[in-house]
Amino acid sequence: MRNATAPRTSGVKMTLHVYxxxxxxxxxxxxxxxxxxxxxxxxxxxxxxxPCGCPRHRAERAAAR
Structure with missing residues (x-):
């Protein structure tokens, strides 16, 4: 296993190393x-x-009805 910080890549928000x-x-x-x-x-x-009660999700639920 490595024990180091990976270099940053543009647009990447999270990096996982999978074992x-x-x-x-x-x-x-x-x-x-x-x-x-x-x-x-x-x-x-x-x-x-x-369910989330924020305006964005309330609008999505209303549109889905």
Whole structure:
């Protein structure tokens, strides 16, 4: 495993290094790095309860009816 900070990449909001481990927690496979790019708005939270009451999500619910 590496113990260092990865260099910044333009437009990337989060970088994950993915490993596969066995039941004892030992690394069995290095699956590489995944970069999560950011957009202007985060994706809507549709699986939370109670539903979000902000104006943006109220408008989405009204349009879906």
């Amino acid at each position: 596969r481990v066995n039941q004892d927690g030992a690394v069995t496979e290095d699956c590489g790095t995944v970069n999560v790019k950011g957009g202007r708005m985060p994706p809507p939270l549709r699986d939370v309860y109670p």
